[in-house]
Amino acid sequence: MNKEISIVIAGPRGKMGSEAVRMVTETPHFKLVAVIDSRNEGMKLKDVADMPALDIPVYEDAPRCFSETHPDVLIDLTKPDVGKVHLEQALEHNVRPVIGTTGFSDADLERLKNLATERELGAIIAPNFAVGAVLMMKFAQMASRYLPDIEIIEKHHDQKLDAPSGTALKTAQLIREVRESKQQGHPDEKEDLKGARGAELDGIRIHSIRLPGLVAHQEVIMGGEGQTLTIKHDSMNRASFMPGVKLAVEAVMNVDHLVYGLENIIE
Ligand SMILES: NC(=O)c1ccc[n+]([C@@H]2O[C@H](COP(=O)([O-])OP(=O)(O)OC[C@H]3O[C@@H](n4cnc5c(N)ncnc54)[C@H](O)[C@@H]3O)[C@@H](O)[C@H]2O)c1
């Protein structure tokens, strides 16, 4: 039998957070003990509009939530500036963070990695919980050895705060691990309109599209002599992320350092 894991969710009214509340309450060995919200301090979740009838407390203050409810795991699905703070506060209170919130810089990751190591506590930051997206990133990394000219096009809904997406950044970082840095396109190319060639990480171009109607989509296009290869993933809904969130909650109980990316825990 699986050991019970007690969980706090930050961002329970959000598009992802509300799916996570559903997933956690439907998983027999997960127990939702509290939520952290940007409002509704002191209420019960069942009294918050459009929330499920759960008799659990709502906190606005994360440290107080951790001190009073002692969860095993925090699932954070809030926004970039908040996710970083919650991650640190969780570690300081001996709570293992599973962070789906995106917008982490290399410097943030380094600092948070050191903090988790110092505390010998598991933490997972997953820019994309969809298993298909993780495979898309790994396939792109593999293919980049053979087709090193690469452009990433990521497309998201127009409520997204960060650009480029965490997934696009992670894809470029995975490719950077196996591909030499290279200048792509014509050496003399110039942008007549600023941004026309997109953002750039180690020579890889990243283009961000934001439109209503989209959820989360990415194409990695690679070009070689007389050929192109396109590796593409689409999330049609937020339920697509939940098996990955569940996997991360289970995995974070068995590590003692920060893991960045679900590819490191999928066998
Ligand atoms: N890793 C993944 O697979 C994945 C998938 C989808 C979205 N995301 C990321 O998850 C985050 C949330 O996405 P979303 O689409 O659900 O956004 P959303 O705007 O629908 O929800 C965010 C929620 O966070 C809440 N919030 C804001 N500040 C808060 C605070 N201080 N304390 C508690 N809650 C707070 C808001 O009230 C809102 O309900 C984003 O960073 C997004 O990029 C990651």
Ligand SMILES: O=C(O)C1=N[C@H](C(=O)O)CCC1
């Ligand atoms: O909806 C979002 O926001 C998403 N963000 C992630 C990212 O930045 O890569 C991935 C999935 C959806």
